Amino acid sequence: MVVASPTSIQNEKIQPFELPIIDLAEERSIVMKNIVKASEEFGFFNVINHGVSNDTITKMEEAGFDFFAKPVEQKKLAMPIGDSFGYGSKNIGINGDMGEIEYLLFNASTQLFRTISNDPSNLRSRASEYTDAVMNLACEILELMAEGMGVPDTLCFSRFIREVESDSILRLNHYPHDHNNNILNINKDCDIGTHNSPSYNYTKVGFGEHSDPQILTILRSNDVDGLQISLQDGQWSPVTPDPSAFCVNVGDLLEVMTNGRFVSVRHRVVTNSYNNKSRMSIAYFGAPPLNACIVAPPLMVTPERPSLFRPFTWAEYKKATYSLRLGDTRIHLFRN
Ligand SMILES: C=C1C[C@]23C[C@@]1(O)CC[C@H]2[C@@]12CC[C@H](O)[C@@](C)(C(=O)O1)[C@H]2[C@@H]3C(=O)O
Numbered sequence: 001m002v003v004a005s006p007t008s009i010q011n012e013k014i015q016p017f018e019l020p021i022i023d024l025a026e027e028r029s030i031v032m033k034n035i036v037k038a039s040e041e042f043g044f045f046n047v048i049n050h051g052v053s054n055d056t057i058t059k060m061e062e063a064g065f066d067f068f069a070k071p072v073e074q075k076k077l078a079m080p081i082g083d084s085f086g087y088g089s090k091n092i093g094i095n096g097d098m099g100e101i102e103y104l105l106f107n108a109s110t111q112l113f114r115t116i117s118n119d120p121s122n123l124r125s126r127a128s129e130y131t132d133a134v135m136n137l138a139c140e141i142l143e144l145m146a147e148g149m150g151v152p153d154t155l156c157f158s159r160f161i162r163e164v165e166s167d168s169i170l171r172l173n174h175y176p177h178d179h180n181n182n183i184l185n186i187n188k189d190c191d192i193g194t195h196n197s198p199s200y201n202y203t204k205v206g207f208g209e210h211s212d213p214q215i216l217t218i219l220r221s222n223d224v225d226g227l228q229i230s231l232q233d234g235q236w237s238p239v240t241p242d243p244s245a246f247c248v249n250v251g252d253l254l255e256v257m258t259n260g261r262f263v264s265v266r267h268r269v270v271t272n273s274y275n276n277k278s279r280m281s282i283a284y285f286g287a288p289p290l291n292a293c294i295v296a297p298p299l300m301v302t303p304e305r306p307s308l309f310r311p312f313t314w315a316e317y318k319k320a321t322y323s324l325r326l327g328d329t330r331i332h333l334f335r336n
Pocket residue numbers: 084092093094095097169171210211212213214285321322323324325326
């Protein structure tokens with residue numbers, strides 16, 4: 001029996017917290033040290049001076065908004081050749097998870113999705129240019145991570161997502177502004193300090209809590225808030241949106257390949273009627289080819305830190321992920 005996931009969140013305290021900022025224009029040794037520290041402590045950080053041009057980002061964002069503004073019947077035509085890719089609304093995955101969201105998902109390597117019959121916004125070519133740029137950024141970050149941890153083969157993580165057969169995904173998420181959610185019916189709870197908007201003790205789930213299964217996620221959004229990450233003490237903390245930065249997070253596979261040094265942290269998106277604009281996020285999930293063997297490089301495994309996970313392929317991990325609910329943890333299924 002499929003049990004419905006919670007669609008609203010009530011009476012939760014939220015904890016103000018600022019994500020570490022990694023400035024890629026700083027000296028390489030400093031950047032490496034900061035990235036490793038942020039990945040170990042929080043699994044999340046913001047990257048500035050990332051080198052992805054404003055033009056590439058703006059064109060992608062415009063194409064995304066144009067796409068979501070189309071009539072639903074046209075959006076449904078963006079169905080892929082294949083199973084789980086394409087346009088979706090409310091349902092996340094196939095196991096009963098739901099949210100206040102519509103999205104477009106496609107394979108970032110081949111971009112195998114049928115072009116929408118009338119596509120003046122040129123979504124396909126813009127997504128292709130954007131994907132190339134963020135894939136290069138992901139590789140640069142993964143190489144800094146490897147070097148920062150002293151791994152001799154500094155391409156050990158990045159080569160997976162550079163492969164032609166890489167199973168990486170590009171995802172556009174649109175959280176429509178809820179015009180009908182009357183603000184007067186919502187109890188104001190607390191002002192969360194560093195965050196500009198007040199938070200309410202009644203919010204809806206946009207994208208339920210989960211960790212990302214792949215290696216690394218490169219996320220950006222417009223200036224509408226909603227993303228929250230789970231802190232070590234279990235409290236949720238809002239991430240202030242910064243459209244000029246990329247929000248980077250460690251995925252489950254990178255936690256495995258660092259033998260648990262880096263953490264794949266749970267996050268979620270909430271929507272509330274305080275926002276008078278829609279949130280749109282664009283997530284690139286860097287993944288290996290299906291047959292890639294996932295194992296930590298030798299330097300990560302020591303007598304003091306024995307191997308936490310058994311070797312497995314991405315195909316095995318993906319199968320487990322897709323057989324589970326969004327909020328289920330899967331990494332423990334692969335522990336030694
Ligand atoms: C409910 C599900 C949706 C998801 C596959 C899953 O069975 C569990 C993980 C989900 C997730 C979360 C991160 C990414 O958005 C995603 C594409 C992924 O790789 O794992 C989604 C999956 C999805 O929406 O298809």
